Amino acid sequence: MSEALFSLIAATGLLLGSPGPAPLALAASGATFGMRESTGFLIGILLGLCVAIVGATAGVAALLSAWPQARFAVQVGGALYIGYIALTIATAPVGERGQSAKTRAPSLLDGFILNLLNPKAYAAFLAIFSQFLLPIEGRGPSYIATGLICLLVAAVVDFIWLALGGSLRPVFHKPLPARITRVSLALLMLAAVATVFLR
Structure with a gap:
């Protein structure tokens, strides 16, 4: 059992912790708006992961694989939404006063929608549930325990991404480094999305 648990934690950490749209969005939000302001976004991302876990166990990932048109539509919707989040981060005003007056951190709903439209999450959980x-004893308890471990690992990994972004926050007191960092993180988010379409 301990070996299976270790394999599950390692696989989940690698699949969900690799630089993809959600982790990069968390880092960018943490760097732009701070950890406290981005907490709702983190919670929303985790709630979206809960839907992906349930969806994977219910066969949504298999459905998306079987119907490429549906998968493509979800990918396009997700890409557009991630583009919106990236634009919000890249164009946020420099300096804390202007920032709070003119823009806000991505919300809980933004995080939820981001992962709800993230086919990578469904595919990752389908792989996890089929191999790890x-x-x-009992199929139901096995899926529930596996899903809860995955969610716990995701919470830790996503918090680390948010904290890494938050550690860049001091850079944001200077206008030029702030703009370069925000635009770079936004471009990395878009690059992560582009890799989905280039496969």
Whole structure:
């Protein structure tokens, strides 16, 4: 059991912690708006992951694989939404006063929608549930325990991404480095989305 648990944690950490749209969006939000202001966004991302976990166990990921048109539509919707989040971060005013007056951190709803439209999350959980399901008696308890471990690992990994972004916050007191960092993080988010379409 301990070996299966370790394999599950490692696989989940690698699949969900690799630089993708959600982790990069968390880092960018933390760097732009600070950790406290980005907490709702983090919670929304985790709630979206809950939907992806349930969806993967219910076969949504298999459905998206079977119907490429539906998968493509979800990918396009997700890409557009991630583009909106990236634009919000890249164009946020420099300096804390202007920032709070003119723009806001991505919200809980923004995070939820981001992961709700993230086919990578569904595919990751389909892979996890097909290869790293915890060996617990009964299919239901096994899926529930595996899903809860995945959610816990995701919470830790996503918090680390948010904290890494938050550690860049002092750079944002100077206008030029702030703008360069924000635009760079936004471009990395868009590059992560582009890789989905280039496969």
